[in-house]
Amino acid sequence: MITWLDRIGNERWARSCLLVVRCNIMTSNSVESVSTLSRDVGKLPITMLIDFLSSNYASMVVPATKKDVTKYVEKFIDRRINKSSAFRVYRINQSRYKVTDQMKNGIVNLESCYYTCGKWQLSGIPCTHPMAVFKELRYQDCSVWVSSYFIMETYRSTYVEVVFRVPVPAEYEEPDKVMVVLPPLMDKQQVGRPKNHNRILS
Numbered sequence: 001m002i003t004w005l006d007r008i009g010n011e012r013w014a015r016s017c018l019l020v021v022r023c024n025i026m027t028s029n030s031v032e033s034v035s036t037l038s039r040d041v042g043k044l045p046i047t048m049l050i051d052f053l054s055s056n057y058a059s060m061v062v063p064a065t066k067k068d069v070t071k072y073v074e075k076f077i078d079r080r081i082n083k084s085s086a087f088r089v090y091r092i093n094q095s096r097y098k099v100t101d102q103m104k105n106g107i108v109n110l111e112s113c114y115y116t117c118g119k120w121q122l123s124g125i126p127c128t129h130p131m132a133v134f135k136e137l138r139y140q141d142c143s144v145w146v147s148s149y150f151i152m153e154t155y156r157s158t159y160v161e162v163v164f165r166v167p168v169p170a171e172y173e174e175p176d177k178v179m180v181v182l183p184p185l186m187d188k189q190q191v192g193r194p195k196n197h198n199r200i201l202s
Contacts, residue, residue, distance in 0.1 A: 015122055051166040073150050076125050077142050084132035097136075099129040108133050113145065124149050 010017035034053070041052050090098040095111040106116035108130050113120060119127040124147025126134070134142045148154055 015118075018122075047166055047169075054165050073125065073143055073146050077131070077146075080126065080128045080131045081135060081142070084128040084135065087129065087132035089132050089136040097133045099132050101129070110145075123147075 005013060011019050037056055038049065038053060041049060044052065084101075086101070088100045090100070092098055092107070095109055097108045097110075099106055099108055099115075104117075106129055108115050110130075110133065113126075115121075115127060115129050117127065117129070120130055126142065126145050130145065131142065134145065
């Protein structure tokens with residue numbers, strides 16, 4: 001297993017080595033919103049269900065305000081600043097700092113928004129060790145080091161795309177050659193224990 005993982009490369013399976021940020025926060029809030037909206041229409045045919053969801057897409061999006069997004073970021077920042085109160089910070093140069101805690105040491109690079117553990121790069125929100133550096137430098141607003149993905153304008157831009165409704169069946173474009181897929185043959189199952197044809201005759 002280890003040999004196989006080494007062969008395909010760490011960037012294919014380890015989040016800390018991904019070339020781009022693909023995932024970070026595990027949450028089911030969006031799924032729960034869709035489930036609540038579609039509770040009464042969940043048994044409709046799939047085309048009608050998609051048509052219903054696309055028609056009500058705007059109401060599924062929680063109207064977040066700038067205050068809501070800021071509060072979300074500030075919650076992480078305040079918590080991580082408190083956790084970093086006992087860390088020691090040593091300056092290496094203008095943008096690099098060595099941060100030590102009771103468990104490990106690491107390098108914080110303010111120029112590239114990088115920390116050794118990789119959490120800052122993955123989440124876009126500085127972890128406890130960069131927070132210790134910000135505290136040492138007496139920064140008043142640590143939110144400037146948060147990724148642009150948490151800016152209100154970025155949040156709103158994710159919902160500007162147009163969602164087209166599913167056309168009625170009469171408007172479907174059928175290709176010239178249609179492959180007909182028949183259902184599998186289902187023999188009627190006999191009652192009782194199935195017969196074993198592999199028994200050795202006595």
